[in-house]
Amino acid sequence: MDLLTFMQQMVNGFSLGSMYALIAIGYTMVYGVLRLINFAHGDIMMVGAFLAYAFISIFNLPFAFAVLLSVVISALVGILTDKIAYKPLREAPRISLLITAIGISFFLENAFTVFAGGIPRPFPVPEYMQNIFNVSGIIFSTSSIMVPIVTLVLLLAILFVLYKTKYGMAIRALSFDIKTVNLMGIDANKIISIVFALGSALAAVGGIFWVINYPSVEPMMGVLVGLKAFAAAVVGGIGSVTGAVLGGFIIGFTEVVVVAFFPDLAGYKDAFAFVFLIFVLLFKPTGIMGKDLEKSRF
Amino acid sequence: MRKIIGLSVATALTCTMALAKEINVGLILPMSGAIAAYGQNAEVGVKLAHKLQPKLNNGDKINLILIDNKGDKVETANAATRLISSDKVVALLGPMISTNTAQVISIAEKKHVPVIAPAATNDKLTMRKMYANRVCFTDSFQGSVVANYALKQNKKKAVVIVDQATVYSLGLSKAFKNTYTKGGGKILKKIRITSGDKDYKAIISQIKKLNPDIIFLPLYHPEASMIARQAKELGLKTTMISGDGVANQTFIDLGGDAVNGYLYTDAFDYTNPPTKKSAEFIKAYQKQTGSNALNAFSALGADTYNLLVNAMNKCEDPTNSKCINKEIKNTKKFEAVTGIISIDKEGNAIKSAVIKEIVNGKPVYKATVNP
Numbered sequence: 001m002d003l004l005t006f007m008q009q010m011v012n013g014f015s016l017g018s019m020y021a022l023i024a025i026g027y028t029m030v031y032g033v034l035r036l037i038n039f040a041h042g043d044i045m046m047v048g049a050f051l052a053y054a055f056i057s058i059f060n061l062p063f064a065f066a067v068l069l070s071v072v073i074s075a076l077v078g079i080l081t082d083k084i085a086y087k088p089l090r091e092a093p094r095i096s097l098l099i100t101a102i103g104i105s106f107f108l109e110n111a112f113t114v115f116a117g118g119i120p121r122p123f124p125v126p127e128y129m130q131n132i133f134n135v136s137g138i139i140f141s142t143s144s145i146m147v148p149i150v151t152l153v154l155l156l157a158i159l160f161v162l163y164k165t166k167y168g169m170a171i172r173a174l175s176f177d178i179k180t181v182n183l184m185g186i187d188a189n190k191i192i193s194i195v196f197a198l199g200s201a202l203a204a205v206g207g208i209f210w211v212i213n214y215p216s217v218e219p220m221m222g223v224l225v226g227l228k229a230f231a232a233a234v235v236g237g238i239g240s241v242t243g244a245v246l247g248g249f250i251i252g253f254t255e256v257v258v259v260a261f262f263p264d265l266a267g268y269k270d271a272f273a274f275v276f277l278i279f280v281l282l283f284k285p286t287g288i289m290g291k292d293l294e295k296s297r298f
Numbered sequence: 299m300r301k302i303i304g305l306s307v308a309t310a311l312t313c314t315m316a317l318a319k320e321i322n323v324g325l326i327l328p329m330s331g332a333i334a335a336y337g338q339n340a341e342v343g344v345k346l347a348h349k350l351q352p353k354l355n356n357g358d359k360i361n362l363i364l365i366d367n368k369g370d371k372v373e374t375a376n377a378a379t380r381l382i383s384s385d386k387v388v389a390l391l392g393p394m395i396s397t398n399t400a401q402v403i404s405i406a407e408k409k410h411v412p413v414i415a416p417a418a419t420n421d422k423l424t425m426r427k428m429y430a431n432r433v434c435f436t437d438s439f440q441g442s443v444v445a446n447y448a449l450k451q452n453k454k455k456a457v458v459i460v461d462q463a464t465v466y467s468l469g470l471s472k473a474f475k476n477t478y479t480k481g482g483g484k485i486l487k488k489i490r491i492t493s494g495d496k497d498y499k500a501i502i503s504q505i506k507k508l509n510p511d512i513i514f515l516p517l518y519h520p521e522a523s524m525i526a527r528q529a530k531e532l533g534l535k536t537t538m539i540s541g542d543g544v545a546n547q548t549f550i551d552l553g554g555d556a557v558n559g560y561l562y563t564d565a566f567d568y569t570n571p572p573t574k575k576s577a578e579f580i581k582a583y584q585k586q587t588g589s590n591a592l593n594a595f596s597a598l599g600a601d602t603y604n605l606l607v608n609a610m611n612k613c614e615d616p617t618n619s620k621c622i623n624k625e626i627k628n629t630k631k632f633e634a635v636t637g638i639i640s641i642d643k644e645g646n647a648i649k650s651a652v653i654k655e656i657v658n659g660k661p662v663y664k665a666t667v668n669p
Binding site: 132210268 | 330331332333334335460462487489490491492494495496497499500501503504506507520523524527531532533548551552554
């Protein structure tokens with residue numbers, strides 16, 4: 001393989017991995033606080049993309065405003081799912097929460113199928129996002145540069161919130177013990193809402209980037225991406241935000257590398273993300289960045 | 299006296315009923331769900347054909363009973379069973395995709411009820427089946443049409459992108475390979491993908507290195523449109539060609555600018571009506587909808603109905619399913635909306651295909667290829 005193709009594949013992997021990373025952060029944060037794998041998270045990503053689509057195509061809002069609005073509303077949807085579905089089960093066994101999460105996932109998918117139909121719709125990508133740059137043979141699009149930058153900025157922002165603010169301290173405290181935190185005069189439900197809002201907002205950003213790169217919006221779009229982002233979160237070490245980002249990049253690069261070096265296996269590239277997941281679970285169940293699960297969070 | 303009047307009224311009623319019967323015909327289509335676009339288009343065609351010709355030559359009225367199968371396997375099987383056992387239909391029209399059609403055929407075969415499929419192209423569907431028929435071409439014919447067309451354009455090096463998860467894609471790529479290599483073409487590489495995936499940039503970077511003359515994509519529209527888009531983004535300018543899996547507006551909507559220059563095979567082109575019957579049908583369609591852009595699936599839907607009525611007219615008892623099936627298979631040079639159709643012993647339609655190119659977001663007729 002020549003250097004040019006290699007560099008091109010690296011660019012492809014970088015942009016794909018960033019999108020998994022954005023979605024993986026949400027999995028990891030909710031898990032860190034509630035010990036819940038929120039399987040509805042991939043569908044929140046779909047909700048974000050659909051809202052952006054609706055605001056732009058149906059209500060004709062300007063792109064930036066539509067994105068902002070859909071990110072905010074997705075955050076509210078995240079809070080709402082927590083209040084309706086997970087809050088009544090705080091004292092219930094973890095398995096009930098997990099089943100509820102799957103139920104919410106099916107509900108969102110089917111609700112959007114009823115409203116929007118199953119036919120994929122083209123996402124109206126603004127002109128300036130479609131610009132193509134050719135740097136001595138390696139081809140970038142605006143979005144393939146923007147996605148990694150936005151991911152890193154958002155990662156820093158999340159780390160700032162977690163380690164430098166009062167709320168972040170509360171979130172970290174919550175991840176140790178919800179009951180004790182309640183005794184310390186912290187409103188645990190409020191803090192959990194913040195976690196869901198942050199995670200869902202990131203998922204919405206990921207979803208919007210996803211449809212900018214692959215402009216087709218449909219109710220089932222979050223399923224496979226959500227599963228891969230979940231794999232990314234586990235590979236990176238579920239509960240660790242930096243780990244989630246790292247895991248996202250690993251999964252993204254794996255997919256690209258499989259196609260680049262073993263073209264005959266291209267049809268099985270999805271499987272590799274999950275093979276990775278199985279190996280990590282076998283040999284280092286806490287993931288790459290995961291520390292001892294019961295001692296430290298984020 | 300009263301008794302006599304009552305009796306004569308009753309006799310009169312039964313007589314008129316015996317004179318003009320109502321015959322049930324079952325219609326199974328995906329009206330909702332992921333492939334609803336296919337089913338809704340076909341429904342328009344069947345309903346319009348029924349409106350134009352609601353009665354048989356002997357005056358019997360045809361009653362269409364539509365059931366939505368949602369593109370789902372279980373729903374399809376339920377619909378077929380219900381139509382045959384409780385609605386007593388004499389024949390079944392539909393459904394759209396090959397997977398669902400196989401289910402309808404296996405149920406209808408046991409009950410000796412003929413099926414006419416509008417758009418299921420998989421080769422194996424009609425093999426060793428007595429009651430399975432279709433008005434569309436098969437994948438092997440479609441694949442060879444594409445291969446011959448590519449060879450004629452002097453495009454001798456091809457890359458094939460196969461979706462290993464659909465029977466349609468596997469069958470079509472095999473047919474393409476046979477004709478293409480026999481005709482002196484060379485397949486540089488066969489790349490496997492899985493439907494549902496969105497990111498093909500790594501694959502496209504690979505193809506760029508291979509530098510083929512043409513790329514054959516036997517795929518459905520969600521995957522093909524994403525590949526076309528990302529190819530444009532990465533500067534891959536090779537001509538792409540597909541089968542009828544991309545022959546719909548959603549493909550152009552999803553692909554945007556990137557699908558300009560894209561070639562594909564289709565069953566029918568409304569700007570070039572192949573028969574007098576199709577020109578008439580397009581006129582009726584325009585009267586009803588205000589547009590003459592008759593979709594290929596609507597045209598094929600109309601053909602299933604017209605072919606059935608033609609066969610029923612030839613039977614002395616138009617409710618005899620065995621006779622109807624025999625007459626369907628005896629159809630020769632039938633003037634249909636999509637062209638002249640003959641049905642062979644296996645129930646396959648022998649007919650021509652159309653090649654189209656997308657120019658400025660509109661499908662443009664390029665050529666007709668005869669079998």
